Amino acid sequence: MTKSQRLFEVYRTGLVILISLLIAMVIILLVSEEPGEAMKLFLIGPLDSLRHIGNVLEMMVPLLFTGLAVSVMFSASQFNLGAEGAFFFGAIGAAFIAVNWNLPPVIHPTVAILWGGLIGSIFCGIPGLLKVKWGSSELVSSLMFNYIAYFFGLYLINYFLRDVNAGAMVSHRFVETSKLIKIIPKTRVHFGILIAAVMVVITAIFLFRTRWGYRIRVIGTNIRFARYSGINTDRAIILSQVIGGFIAGMGGSIELLGMYRRFEWQYLPGYGWTGVIVAILARNNPVYVPVAAFFLAYMRIGADIMSRSTDMPNEFVAIIQGIIIILIAATSFLSKQRHKMVVKEAMS
């Protein structure tokens, strides 16, 4: 891509976000009794206190992990949607270690996170394996696997970790040593955000500076060329899914150990789906994932704050996300302007 075309993509993405926000404003105007207040809270609420800024950063952490995970899997042109299940299942794996083991402080969460990552990588690896062995669509199998993760996970919690004295279906309390420390006072922002930052760098280096990442990108752009060049495409496909799953599983574990005292999710938390949006906004480039994750986290927290003190429900974020995806995926959106730019460049 030339510089001007890259700029054009930034402009296009910015315009998409602007349009979706404008539509959000229109919805607020139509639905709310107090549109001025609702808009204000939605747009600047996340910035009005340290606690709210903290909320945005907390929300970013899981999105960074799932965004990175999906970026790696999509880079190989494998549309594995298993990040959701890997996130959930990785957290369950971590919960077992956090509840049952006794380890020194730093080591305890490290072991739990790595264990959660391992479970996540097996979970996302299976659709990859089914794809290369029998050609089954990773899209379909990973979607189905998410349900397996959900119900099997709840079964494990219910039968092996459940605290019968608690009022709901939740696990026993985690051992204190397993938790991730808070790093910003008066907020719940935890050490996980630093791990996420390191993972952004590692993932970027992996994709752009190692031979494994190179193979994944070649497969993602032209798998027949990869095969012709002698690249073992099966192995690279599975590798990309395993690594994506590992990052998602890590993310689930970190979210759990940083934000909770017990395992208490009753539903799939949805971060895997949002991770897909993050990856789409970031064009599968780990370097842009933080920007996309920040934007989505900001929007969600804004909607949360708004719904708490006005009559607007926070689910309307889903509408904005939907519009963003449709416009970005629509390749012909602004294609005329793009062509004009190309023409201008070629003429000069």
Added chain:
Amino acid sequence: MTDEPDAILRMENITKIYPNGIMANKGVNFSIAAGEIHGLVGENGAGKTTLMQILFGLNHPEEGKILLEGKEITIANPNAAIAHGIGMVHQHFMLVPSLSVAENLVLGVEPRKGVSLDLPEAIRTTEALSKKFNLKVDPRSAIRDLPVGTKQKVEILKALHRGARILILDEPTAVLTPQETDELFDELKLLKDQGNTIIFISHKLNEIKALCDRVTVMRAGKSQGVFAVADVTEQDISRLMVGRDVILRVEKSVAKPKKPVLKVQDLMVVNRFRKKAVDDISFTVRQGEILGIAGVEGNGQRELVEALTGLGLYASGDISIGGKDIKKLSIRGIRDLGTSHIPEDRMTYGCAADLSIEMNLLSYTHDHPEYNKNYFLMDINAINEVSNKLVEEYRILCSSPQQEVRRLSGGNIQKVVVAREFSSNPKLIISDQPTRGIDVGATEFIRKRLVTLRDEGCAVLLVSADLNEVMELSDSLIVMYGGKITAYIEDASSISEEALGLYMLGLESQGPEEIRRVCHD
């Protein structure tokens, strides 16, 4: 350009820019007179096809206008073109293989009986047209059973049936044998005598001389002018096309073949239709020789190449490279024996168009120690250095090695492929259509390189549908027809095009003893 009173069609100041930024036409003027055969020549990538696609409504220009009989018209799509009496016969035929000739001919304008196709009427129409224009086809036979030359006749009839008075033929002879070409020319002259106008796109100058009345020469998206064919020589045209004098003769010394590198023994490949695509063939390619495979496309060459490179399977027989049997080897394993492969279709197999030139040059060697700093990280500096060197050595025209391959011209993309494949110290080069669809400069360059590598002791297998190329470049030749070898010509310069054509059409075949001679020990 002077105004011609009898111009039936004029295109004025046509400019077309593709989404990837390539300017295919720059202010092109083009005009044809009624009832002439007008040649349109230029190198591949000169913009001939783009100009004709604009005329046929497949592409839309940024600037310029089209005038038909003096009236300005817009051609939004092929239907509009056909309505204006403009028909096009594409390089790749647009026919339904499972349907009959008559059904293909009337497709879209079917005669009906109630709700169903009136097949007898379609057959009558086909027979009438076939007779009127003297293009002999059997209305009842299925397209897939027909030879290429006949399919082309169906395409021409199809265009005429839709009322075309101006017929565009896009490199119609590229797929034909010399005999079929002669036949086509007779038919086209007849069409002309009946008052039709024909635009004949080609880059073969002898054909232009033999067939056309006038010729428009294009180079790098611009028109170089219109000439009466009788007034110019082939040399004149070629100088206008390329911008300098070209010697398309390959300069090479007599080959000194040594030990065999590639040995193929009783090879059989069965395709997905369970047909024997390669039928029990044996040959060897030795160090320091270029063995050419001539043949009309679709006679087993693709399946053979796929078997040799590991991209496809083979049913029985033995293939050995450098003395090693490749049956159990992966594609990587075959490459590690010193095999390089220039694929027939560079966009499908030869490159990842969305990645940079640099990344494309590395696809085989990316895990070699010289490009990796340690176990984990690749050595970006080493990669930069080598790609800069290759870009320079192979004269790849680009802004930098970081440029996406998609944004290069066809010839430069092919140079990227060739640079990669030639730079890995190959012992055997399987070169499938190495110069298809690229400009003369790049063609010359690649051919010279192949000869140099031969002289350095490489074994080269050359598959090409371009008769000129296969005859000029090869030291020895085999001809494939219907999956079998029909002839082995030890000295490629000793045979004429016509004699080769007979083997290619399967009309003649050497005896098994003569063919056996291609196997060396």
